[in-house]
Amino acid sequence: MNYQENRIIGYLISVLLAVGYYSFQVFQKYQEGSFDLTTISSSWGSVILIAIAVQIVLSIFMGILFSFIPASTRSEKNISLSDERDQLINLKADQISHAVFGIGFLIAMVTLAIGLPPLVMLNLIVYSGFGAGIVGLITKLYLYRRGF
Template identity: 25%
Template structure:
């Protein structure tokens, strides 16, 4: 497995674990406090902002640890650099990001349907959050597919 595929798989797994852990924390551990607030827009605004900050900070820390582990583990081996990106890697990233953005934009459009039908705003937040997570995961899945396909 190349270093690029390893980074993508690592990103895929950490995205699922961080999102799952945060959802478990908010709705299971803090459920008594948070469940009565679920219908409020303030709850969803804070929820998404906290999730965004957590994802960014956790990804930075985890990728630093990943780089340190790879350097220590492959000290004597001649392996490609973690930061090495060629034209093929850029093309794969552009294609997977394009498909991911299509899912995110479709999710945004779908999230407007409950609001336009007169439903509560929390349905919009749930839809945007769901499609955002799916687009992030699918971006990694497409990168793995394109790397294995040999694009």
């Protein structure tokens, strides 16, 4: 695997762990009975902020783990980190990722418009953000493996 594929896998793992953390917190609130659909309390804001912080820390850690460690075992020292192909792959994956988030956001707004509780909308927005990140990273990995 090359540098970009290692980096993408590291970021994908960090996003999946952050989704797991957030899902665990949602499930835990549901089990405790504090899963009030009618209001969005400050505890939901703190759960979302902690999930974002977890993802940032894990992304940094995985980026270091999946790029520096394999680089130290290679004999090549002059590696081009980004070229035109990489930029095209990033643009295509970002376009797909933004489309996924846009569709998720639209669905979240529809749920609010038809009268579902605000917490449903909030969770749909959060999960569509995570889903967009996962779809974008999988698209990048697919395009790198395919050779664009």
